[in-house]
Amino acid sequence: MYVKGPRLNRISITGLFTAMVLVLLVSCGGDPAxxxxxxxxxxxxxxxxxxxxxxxxxxxxxxxxxxxxxxxxxDDQPGIIDACGVTITNPIDLHDPIAISVSSLTANTRHTITIVDTDVTPLEITPTGGLLAISDSVGAINKAVIVQNMPLGAFLGDYTVTISEEGGDGSTDQTLSYTLADxxxxxxxxxxxxxxxxxxxxxxxxxxxxxxxxxxxxxxxxxxxxxxxxxxxxxxxxxxxxxxxxxxxxxxxxxxxxxxxxxxxxxxxxxxxxxxxxxxxxxxxxxxxxxxxxxxxxxQGPSGTAVQQIASDKNGNKREIFDSNANIAAIRDIQAFVIPTERSAVTMPGAVDTYLVAHQGTWTNGDALVDVSGVAKRSPVQNDSNSEAPWVLLPFNNLASLGGMTCYDVVIDTNQNGTFEFGTDYVDNEDHLGNNACGVRISTAGCSNVSFGGVGTSDGGTSSALGDGDTTTDTAINLTGTITGSPDTAYLTITAGEQSNTIILAVAVDGSFNINIPLFAGDNHITVSGIYADNSTCSQTITITSLTDLALFRAQLTWDGSTDMDLHLVRPGGTYSNGGGGAGDCNYSNCKVGLDGQGSNSISWGTGGEEDDPKLDVDCISCGNGIENIWMNQITEDGEYKVYVDAFFGAENDVTVTISILGTTVGQVNCGTMVSGGPTDSCFVGTITWSGGTGGIGSFTPSGVKADDF
CATH class of the missing domain: 2.60.40 (Immunoglobulin-like)
Structure with missing residues (x-):
């Protein structure tokens, strides 16, 4: 075990198959999840x-x-579409899912979707009454999966899809068609x-x-x-x-x-x-x-309580806080998405009913399901795994009409009987940390408790002020502001496409906060939220666009920040240096390049200069908002890159590392409790295996094993 002495020259910041994950240099999916x-x-x-x-x-x-x-x-083409959002004109295999994109509907309105086999006596293959969907704030049902599996006995040939406004006179109905082949x-x-x-x-x-x-x-x-x-x-x-x-x-x-x-x-x-x-x-x-x-x-696991996060944004990022004050629909509309961790007692239901309901700390058998928006949504699921693609539960501009409530749960009623049943249905009444809490929190419309004081760099380089909608070439920013009203808890959520992370935000007695946060390449939607004793929430969201190159891979460490956890990346053939240092281990002592990402580190990996070296942006030491970030923009050395966490000082109960490859979150490992100097001092997060250099591909294999040293 490395004997840890005092750190010098560090500034405390206030305020089977091995192919587990495949990602290409830049791959398809405009709206990944x-x-x-x-x-x-x-x-x-x-x-x-x-x-x-x-x-x-x-x-x-x-x-x-x-x-x-x-x-x-x-692409975002209309009609029957493929995974790229491109209109399909060729026959579709009998067992492939079917998705649609339609527009020019009445905004924020319930619609029924019915599918009929037209080659024989008209046969409706959707459940009685059809699927129930909600158009978004611009009158679209966008990239929605309407068939995950054709029912047994389905015929080959032509089908029609009709999208009808619930209670409408039929004048706004839209009809699509597709052909099935074997x-x-x-x-x-x-x-x-x-x-x-x-x-x-x-x-x-x-x-x-x-x-x-x-x-x-x-x-x-x-x-x-x-x-x-x-x-x-x-x-x-x-x-x-x-x-x-x-x-x-x-x-x-x-x-x-x-x-x-x-x-x-x-x-x-x-x-x-x-x-x-x-x-x-x-x-x-x-x-x-x-x-x-x-x-x-x-x-999946066997049938049980089936409690897990279900609420998500448009891209399938799990989240419990939805900001009705935000102007980005992708993170504002409440959607339901799940690949259940447990098997339901009901298999192959064809479709399920999904409810947004008042929060309950405990759900018991037979509890009635009453959707706060008036009616449950009915969406298709994938055969006996009961997986459900993202499906709109409530558009953002309906949020303010829910009678002032801000705390909800999501329930997937697998057998569509209107009551909750253990082992059959799925419920989301927990937060991103797995705590029993509101499955969904909706920010009070028009609230003003959260204000941003400034956005810029603060690491000794040139300071530049940024505002909502601005761009930067920095890889991280310093964010300050105030949350009034003495919130019980505060959170910061940063979302960029299919990457998202939520951390606890430390707030001073006077309500101020000061945090350094890494940015993803592209648009970063940053939501700051205060949670109050009455379960109300006030959120504000800003967008900062980072013009930096897309990282080939990134490791992001988060914890509550009152202690000192350190992120390490070890090169192929290198050795983990518990406590810092080591030419083959990127960590606080040799890799830190500052918020703008332009500083020099003292290691030399690969065959190039600093361009193919890893970089660490910030080193959080008891900063109150624990987050550290290591990334690589160029790779000239193929092999296994290993990720570790070192509990340099103190004890933490929830130490998490998120791995992204080329802009896609591909893994998240929770190291759980870590204590400095003991048998849980170090956590081996997992291995990023890379081949093909800068133009190659990478995969991630998680571990989570802890020891006093490795």
């Missing part, structure tokens, strides 16, 4: 992004001096060959390939299992990991993917590399699902 589900102390994932599929809008090109994948995958596919199945998406740890996962009426020939092909955390695979993109092989004979074949205990709780996708070139070639290779957040299989 992330969310969280815990597997206990030491390991949890933050579901962030989508299944690896790209539509015809994904076009590979060359990037810089190396081969990079730069697909166009942020194409070559890969599906996840159980040992009996039955299509299955939910697996307990003791069960074995299989993948079954069928040629059907598609062009797949008999032969031997490569099979990859990928975590469902990443963005869609770009057409021509590298596939990460070591493949297994499957043999197709007489048009079919099955492969054993191992017991579910091999995988962490969460969702996974299966890719069949038909031409065995290690690239995803659209139209040739097979993929298990074609829409974001729709996994081939999910590893």
């Amino acid at each position: 992330g969310s969280g589900f815990s597997t206990g102390e030491g390991s949890s994932f933050s579901l962030s992004c989508s299944s690896p599929f790209a539509g015809p809008g994904c076009v590979p090109s060359q990037g810089g001096g190396t081969v990079g994948i730069l697909p166009v995958c942020n 194409l070559s596919r890969v599906r996840c199945v159980n040992g009996s060959g039955t299509a299955t998406a939910s697996f307990l740890s003791t069960e074995t996962v299989f993948a079954k390939v069928d040629a059907n009426a598609g062009p797949l020939s008999d032969g031997t092909y490569d099979v990859y299992v990928l975590s469902d955390l990443q963005k869609p695979l770009a057409n021509g993109g590298l596939i990460s990991g070591t493949p297994a092989t499957i043999t197709i004979a007489s048009g079919t074949g099955t492969i054993d993917l191992g017991t579910a205990s091999t995988y962490s709780i969460g969702g996974y996708d299966v890719v069949v590399d038909v031409n065995r070139n290690g690239l995803f070639n659209q139209g040739t290779d097979l993929i298990s699902r074609h829409n974001r957040l729709m996994s081939c299989f999910a590893v």
Whole structure:
């Protein structure tokens, strides 16, 4: 164990398959998503992004001096769409999900969505009364999954989708159409060959390939299992990991993917590399699902209390605070999204009812479900895993009309009987830390308790004042302000696309706060919230755009900040230096470059100058708002980069590290309780495996193991 002495020259700031996560240089998914589900102390994932599929809008090109994948995958076309938001004109496989984007609807209004098979006597395949959806504040139902699995016995051929305003006269109805075909596919199945998406740890996962009426020939092909955390695979993109092989004979074949205990709780996708070139070639290779957040299989626990975060923003980032004063709809509208951590007693319901209800500290069997907006929303789910893609619960401008209430829960009523049942339904009455609390907090409209005093840099460099909507070339900022009214708790949430994090915000006796926070590349929506004794919330949001390069990967450490936790990144072949130092370990003593990211560090990794060295922006020492950030913009040294946390001083109960690769949150590990100088002094967060240099790909394997040293 390293004996820790005093630190000098430090300034305290006041105020199976190894391919667990695949991310490309820049990959598809204009609206990727992330969310969280815990597997206990030491390991949890933050579901962030989508299944690896790209539509015809994904076009590979060359990037810089190396081969990079730069697909166009942020389209927002109308009609039946693929994962890239591109209108689909070709037949869709019978077992693929179906999504729509429609506009020119009445804003903030309930609509029914019905799907009818038109090739025979008209047959409605949606539940009685159709799906119930809400248009957003601009009159759109955007990138919504309306079919996650066609029902058993569904016919091939043509279908129509009708979107109707509830209680309307039909004059604003919109109709779309699509065609189903029996194409070559890969599906996840159980040992009996039955299509299955939910697996307990003791069960074995299989993948079954069928040629059907598609062009797949008999032969031997490569099979990859990928975590469902990443963005869609770009057409021509590298596939990460070591493949297994499957043999197709007489048009079919099955492969054993191992017991579910091999995988962490969460969702996974299966890719069949038909031409065995290690690239995803659209139209040739097979993929298990074609829409974001729709996994081939999910590893779940047995039925239980089923309490987990469900409320999310548009991009699937889990959050409990929604700012009705914000002007960014993506983080303002309340959505429901879940890949359940537990198996429901009801499987394959087709659709579920989702309620926004008054908060209850304890839910008991038989509790009546009364939606505060008047009626539950009905949305499709994915077969027996009961996974649900983001689905609007309440648009922002309906928030102020809920009678002044600000504290709610979200309940997914799997059997649609209007009452809560343990082991069957899912409830969100906890915050981002897993505490029993409001599942959803809505900021009081027009509240003025939160004010921002200034945004800029404060690390000895040139100070520059920033305001809402401004841009900066800095990698981190200093944020000051005031929260009046003596809040019980204060939070800061920073969201950028599919990346989001919430931390406790330290507030002085006079209500002031002062915090250094790292920025993500692009638009950063920063929400500061005060929570009061009556459960009311006041929030304000500003947006700061960082013009910095997109980090190849990033590790972000958060804790409550009253102690001194340190983030470490160890290079391939390097050694963890408990307490700081070490040429192969990036930490506070040799890597800090300041808020603007322009400072010099004292390490030299790779073959270039400082450009291919890691960087640490801030070193938080009892700063009250614990957050540290290490990232790399260029990589010339492939291999395994290991992430650690060192409890340099004090004890903490909730030490969390979030890993992002190319702008996508791919993992979140909760190291739990850490105490300096004891057996939980250090936490091995996990390994980022990188190949292909700056133009390559990376994966993350979580750990969470703690020891006195490593």
